[in-house]
Amino acid sequence: MSFQYSQYFENICNHFPEASYEDIRKNSNELFCCAVLNQDTGNCAAHYHEYLEILYVISSSVTVKVNKHEYEVNSGDMLILIPGDVHSMKTKKGSRYICLQSDTDFLFSSTLTNSDLHYIMPFTLANNTEARLFKASVIDSTSIPKKLYDIFTEYSERKNFYKLAIRGNMSEIALYVFRHWDSLADKKVDTSNSGEICPQRLEKVIDHINIHYDQDLTAEEMAVLAGMSYSYFSRFFKSSLGVSFSEYLNAIRIKNAEKLLIRSELSIAEVAAAVGFSNASYFIAQFKKQLHITPKKYKNNFGGVVGQENS
Structure with a gap:
């Protein structure tokens, strides 16, 4: 998924x-x-x-x-x-x-x-x-x-x-x-002096999140990485991707949690910790919010499906 x-x-x-x-x-x-x-x-x-x-x-x-x-x-x-x-x-x-x-x-x-x-x-x-x-x-x-x-x-x-x-x-x-x-993205001109930010700055942040999603990431840290103020970064991130930094981070974590639920024998709490959630209850709530199913039920329903499809 x-x-x-x-x-x-x-x-x-x-x-x-x-x-x-x-x-x-x-x-x-x-x-x-x-x-x-x-x-x-x-x-x-x-x-x-x-x-x-x-x-x-x-x-x-x-x-x-x-x-x-x-x-x-x-x-x-x-x-x-x-x-x-x-x-x-x-x-x-x-x-x-x-x-x-x-x-x-x-x-x-x-x-x-x-x-x-x-x-x-x-x-x-x-x-x-x-x-x-x-x-x-x-x-x-x-x-x-x-x-x-x-x-x-x-x-x-x-x-x-x-x-x-x-x-x-x-x-x-x-x-x-x-x-x-x-090629369309590359045509975006870097006019940061007039308030527009080059797409490469956002891409740098996205790459960092996708690699280090299991760590304790904050919007403040990502703003520094992008070379923006916190408030500007928050507005620009949401206007570009349609979701806030925290929503995007949670989605990446849930995406990787799906793989662990299907392919590993880890418990729900262990999966939550492995993808960066410090609280298992919050992980379960976010998982259900995004996928309309609990992690336990997801594991029971789809365990082995990805492996079978890739065989």
């Missing part, structure tokens, strides 16, 4: 009360889902989930509302939805599209760095709403359309090593997408 990038459930409910949470893993018990959907005119209500989603339109077009921005996705276009995006869809007659949904850890943990997963995605999309839409005129000349069809074929036929094939194709798509987003 993957990190909720910048849109914790309570924040989503506050901003999008009409949206419902979709528990993909509970519905399918898989870390990766793929389907070709044929839909005539119809609507898909606003919802959100913890999986990365890729929509690739084969014919006709669909209108997708992501958070508060609407996208017209035509034949040959690809739309990227990151975990926590509130999205709804209106389809037109003859609409046909590929829908890929994946836990980010399942696909990308071995190919992308923490900074890629937890910094570039939310930061870039928060500052460029068009970055998630890849038009046919751009990707038709690339191998992306073929890779999407190959993924669907591998998932449907499920031959030996199909998961490896899916990961390989998704990694190539991710490389294309992330380099594009990285």
Whole structure:
């Protein structure tokens, strides 16, 4: 299960009360889902989930509302939805599209760095709403359309090593997408004298948190690391990622706690301490707040799932 990038459930409910949470893993018990959907005119209500989603339109077009921005996705276009995006869809007659949904850890943990997963995605999309839409005129000349069809074929036929094939194709798509987003982030000009802060400063802080999450980190220390005042750092961090420093730190800790709960024999209290929580009760409360399940129940339900998927 993957990190909720910048849109914790309570924040989503506050901003999008009409949206419902979709528990993909509970519905399918898989870390990766793929389907070709044929839909005539119809609507898909606003919802959100913890999986990365890729929509690739084969014919006709669909209108997708992501958070508060609407996208017209035509034949040959690809739309990227990151975990926590509130999205709804209106389809037109003859609409046909590929829908890929994946836990980010399942696909990308071995190919992308923490900074890629937890910094570039939310930061870039928060500052460029068009970055998630890849038009046919751009990707038709690339191998992306073929890779999407190959993924669907591998998932449907499920031959030996199909998961490896899916990961390989998704990694190539991710490389294309992330380099594009990285280039957009690089275009941000460092104008710190006028109040704007270079993205590299925030990236430095994110990398530090992702590595040292199990230590006693404070916002004051991170402000010093970023070369900002505490108050400015707090405002800038939240405006860039959509969550406060403490929310982000807790999310990283919970993300790593999930792995320990699944892959180790540590007790709940030991897992809490291992990921940086000094109080087990607070850890349990935060875990349930973010994932809507207690650590004990999570371990009972999903223990061994990741190991099986990676085998």
